[in-house]
Amino acid sequence: MSLEEITARIRAAESAANRASGSVTLIAVSKVQPNERVEAILRKGQRCFGENRVQEAAGKWPTFRETFENIDLHLIGPLQTNKVRQAFGLCQSIHSVDRPKLANAIARVAQEEGHCPDLFIQINTGEEDQKAGVMPGDADGFVAECTKLDLPIKGLMCIPPVDEEPSLHFALLAKIAARNGLSGLSMGMSGDFESAIAQGATHVRVGSAIFGARDYS
């Protein structure tokens, strides 16, 4: 599907939900995609991208930034504490704040660097063992902990279980955000971004629908 089609579908979903046009940010998830595909999307004017590994982001975005201005890069995958400083140098947002040790490391580096990317706390809405994220029952306490550290928490992020109705998870994430006074909701991927927008998503993370299937071989 083309970038134009995805954008049109986002605008239609905003309108269907009686939301302002442009209230949803499209994060084009470029992980694993060949550079030619990413560059084609950059040439169409897209500037907001998502990567899920610091190493991979470091390998391609500094070069793209030599040619394209105002790139807004979002880290949407797990972050190790020893990569926090590198992430600060590459990304404008981090969507995977998911444990006290990481929150503390981010606070320390923010103090030293004098700036901090926008942050989203990842919630494990499906309470899946293999998935990262704060358990829903621990969410309020963790938000409070991050607030105490003065971290710029913009909102929450989730990745629903593959075999469950995603809208239930989007609704849960929206509920946790609302009761914590957080306005950002990073939710919705290629298969379910319209449903996420109906539930209040402010950031949708769409990869394969824009770039085509990822080739991990």
Ligand SMILES: *Cc1c(COP(=O)(O)O)cnc(C)c1O
């Ligand atoms: C890969 C990835 C996406 C994009 O998934 P698609 O199904 O290709 O749209 C979104 N969010 C996260 C956290 C991802 O790792």
